[in-house]
Amino acid sequence: MDILFLLIPLSVALALIIIAALGWAVWRGQFEGIDAEAQRILEAD
Amino acid sequence: MQTALDEPAEWEGFSRPLAGRDGWRECYLAIEGMHCAACALTVEHALALLPGVDNVRVNGASATALIAWSPRLTRPSAWLAALAGAGYGALPAGDLLLAAPxxxxxxxxxxRWLVAGFCMMQVMMYAVPAYVASPGDITPDIAGLLGWASWVLTLPVVLFSCWPFFSTALRDLRHGRIGMDVPVALGIAIAFGASTVATFDPTGPLGHEVWYDSVTMFVFFLLSGRLLEQRLRDRTAGSLEALMRRLPQTIERALPGGGFERVPVRRLVAGDLVRVLPGEIFPADGVVTDGESQVDEALLTGESMPVPRGKGQLVVAGSHNLSGMLAMRVERIGEQTRYAQIVTLMEQASMDKPRLARIADRIATPFLFAVVAAAAAAAAWWWSTDPSHAVGVAIAVLIVTCPCALSLATPAATLAAAGALARRGVLVRRLQALEACASIDTVVFDKTGTLTLAPMALLATRCRPGIEPARALALAGALAQHSLHPASRAIAAAAGKVDCIATGLTELAGHGLRATVSQDGGRHARQLRLGAASFCDAPARRHTALGLEVHLADEAGWLAVFEFDEALRPDAQAAIEALRAQGLSVQLLSGDRSVSVQRLARRVGIEAAWGDCSPEGKLRHVSRAQRQGRRVAMVGDGVNDGPSLARADVSIAMGQAVPLAQAKADFVVLGGQLGAIPLLLSQARRTRRVVRENLLWAAAYNTVCVPLAVIGAMPPWLAGLGMALSSLLVVANSARLARLPAEH
Known part of the structure; x- marks a missing residue:
């Protein structure tokens, strides 16, 4: 059970890192104009 | 028109210098005719192949493209031509540069939403042990650790994700009013505050109960609703702005040596002499120097009747010239007048709350006061027996009663419907009109330019003996070039450049044009009339033309007739069949001759058709139908439809309609797709059904849940779930409207 004292704070830190990563993706505009990207792979060039 | 875009003076209006690349500019284009994601790539290719165009980014969802271009290598008209070659229409969209905020x-x-969602999931994980463990399974130090971890992850939700609720609530309180966010913010603050106290002091007066999971979940669902609402709203705002995008307006300015040239309005300066054709908008405030006309200033003054304007009188920018050609001297120019008009139009459309939404708004304030009072009363009553339970009851009451669902019910549905229609090429000018649209039972069409295509081909010219067809065409062209009527456009196009000058021109809407035409320096001046057969004293003939006829006459009587082939819009027949399948009565009203109107009506399957209608006749017809209890939708495109468009319960203008018709219409159909009209009407009926479902559901939910929360039968987590799900259900139900029904 003692390992929980390490794992729970670790999970909190991980969650905060993921939140920051989401923010990075949002501000890079990665959630905008997502329709055309699926088609791009079907294009010849 | 395209040359106006190539004017450097216009570039500032729709593009801006690109940072980091000297001499390059950046500009948004609104693309018309994009239907799918694959279209985005086609558009991207078409633009990227052009020299001097770079960094092409096309957004399929909003049908816009962002490009960088160099004025040294290319001109805006080149892109438009390239896009036209690929099958797409485009307009520069300067307003998108302003859409960055x-x-x-x-x-x-x-x-905010992602933070709330992610933290919610993680906080739920920390909360699960407390729900499933039997007493004594979790040691106090592990329980404390879980509580501490939950607190850390709830902090960003409360401080960052909830910020909009807190700031709106604070603003409302500071202005001494109560809004929807006040109980929400109170509930979140109390729940988080009480949980914090319980976490760090489990033996304190508030007990050890924590509500982190309830708070994060509530915030996540609440933000989900806001996110969906924002998407719907932005999509509609985008389509309203699209309506304001036109090619730069141009106007005919007098040259110093006589004659006129078309220049962009932006290049006018005070003191310029310009002439304004019937159907055009006055580009600036000024004084009439020549001519007589009726002017529609409804947009600016609210005066619905056209006012006569003649020499020496003032005209204001943004009003429409209806009947005659006017020469005017420009006095005041600038963005102000035009800008003010656009702002009015935009505000009018967006401030226009549907009637049901207004009712919901009115009852919201007393309701919210009652909610806060009930929460306080319930908490006070429970405090004496069980203080830890009192906090829970107060939170539950505050959260469960949030009337989000009620206030979302109508706007979410109408916005979703308007967004879907915009993607199909129907712009909703007045949201309220969707409500009226649902009860329409009669659809009245105009003929020329609405059911038929506007550019017409000249088939044949027949003349009075003694006059050459080419000569007659040149005379007609001199008149026709001053009018925006589709038939005039066709004649002007067929005549090409003409050597005669028409002066003192008057347009009698629904009849034709009258002017003095002179050539050779004014020695052979003659009174000419161009228009309907009755207007030109045309001889009765056994042979009737297949399409539209335009007659020319002088003082001596009938001179010539021009026959045009009138092509039916490709989807006219299907659209009318679809309307009839919906159980609507379809009628045709036209200023054209009865014979050709009847023939066209038979071709497309319309039973009730009337020809030879003047604008007043059309208006009379529409009001008579209304007196008989019919709810009339009018579909038109021209100056002579203006009054009937204004009178009809719902007015629909075709996209290439003259500005007056567009300004009066509730809906604008872009790209001339008649097939969009049956869709619009069925969409309106679906919208009405969804709004009723939403309101019924929201009212039922509050009636059931508020008493439960007050008597303490509802824990905060259930209150949060119930409230959020009720709003989500309303938004999800409305989102069904974002998908149009299958086309007939």
């Missing part, structure tokens, strides 16, 4: 807001809200 909106994109900023979208991103912030998306991030």
């Amino acid at each position: 909106r994109r900023q807001a979208q991103r912030v809200l998306l991030w």
Whole structure:
């Protein structure tokens, strides 16, 4: 059970890192104009 | 028109210098005719192949493209031509340069939502042990650790994700009023505050109960609703702005040596002499120097009747010239007048709350006061027996009663419907009109330019003996070039460049044009009339033309007739069949001759058709139908439809309609797709059904849940779930409207 004292704070830190990563993706505009990207792979060039 | 875009003076209006690349500019284009994601790539290719165009980014969802271009290598007309070659229409969209704050807001809200969602999941994990474990399974130090971890992850939700609720609530309180966010913010603050106290002091007066999971979940669902609402709203705002995008307006300015040239309005300066054709908009405030006309100033003054304007009188920018050609001297120019008009139009459309939404707004304030009072009363009553339970009851009451669902019910549905229609090429000018649209039972069409295509081909010319067809055409062209009527456009196009000058021109809407035409320096001046057969004393003939006829006459009587082939819009027949399948009565009203109107009506399957209608006749017809209890939708395109468009319960203008018709219409159909009209009407009926479902559901939910929360039968987590799900259900139900029904 003692390992929980390490794992729970670790999970909190991980969650905060993921939140920051989401923010990075949002501000890079990665959630905008997502329709055309699926088609791009079907294009010849 | 395209040359106006190539004017450097116009570039400032729709593009801006690109940072980091000297001499390059950046500009948004609104693309017409994009239907799918694959279209985005086609557009991208078409633009990227052009020299001097770079960094092409096409957004399929909003049908816009962002490009960088160099004025040294290319001109705007070249892109438009390239896109036209690929089968797409385009307009520069300078307004999108101003939309950066909106994109900023979208991103912030998306991030708030992601933070709330992610933290909610993690906090739930920390909360699960407390729910499933039997007493004594969890040691106090592990329980404390879980509580501490939950607190750390709830902090960003409360401080960052909830910020909009807190700031709105604070603003409302500071202004001494109560809004929807006040109980929400109170509930969140109390729940988080009580939980914090319980976490760090489990033996304190508030007990050891924590509500982190309830708070994060509530915030996540609440933000989900806001996010969906924002998406719907932005999509509609985008389509309203699209309506304001036109090619730069041009106007005929007098040259110093006589004659006129078309210049962009932006290049006018005070003192310029310009002439304004019937159907055009006055480009500036000024004084009439020549001519007589009727002017529609409804947009600016609210005066619905056209006012006569003649020499020496003032005309204001943004009003429409209806009947005659006017020469005017420009006195005041600038963005102010035009700008003010656009702002009015935009505000009018967006401030226009549907009737049901207004009712919901009115009852919201007393309701919210009652909610806060009930929460306080319930908490006070429970405090004496069980203080830890009192906090829970107060939170539950505050959260469960949030009338989000009620206030979302109508706007969410109408916005979703309007967004779907905009993607199909129907712009909703007045949201309220969707409500009226649902009860329409009669659809009245105009003929020329609405059911038939506007550019017409000249088939044949027949003349009075003694006059050459080419000569007659040249005379007709001199008149026709001053009018925006589709038939005049066709004649002007067929005549090409003419050597005669028409002066003192008057347009009698529904009849034709009258002017003095002179050539050779004015020695052979003659009174000419161009228009309907009755207007030109045309001889009765056994042979009737297949299409539209335009007659020319002088003082001596009938001179010539021009026959045009009138092509039916390709989807006219299907659209009318679809309307009849919906059980609507379809009628045709036209200023054209009865014979050709009847023939066209038979061709497309319309039973009730009337020809030879003047604008007053059309208006009379529409009001008579209304007196018989019919709810009339009018579909038109021209100057002579203006009055009937204004009179009809619902007015629909075709996209290439003259500005007057567009300004009066509730809906604008872009790209001339008649097939969109049956869709619009069925969409309106679906919208009405969804709004009723939403309101019924929201009212039922509050009636059931509020008493439960007050008597303490509802824990905060259930209150949060119930409230959020009720709003989500309303938004999800409305979102069904974002998908149009299958086409008939």
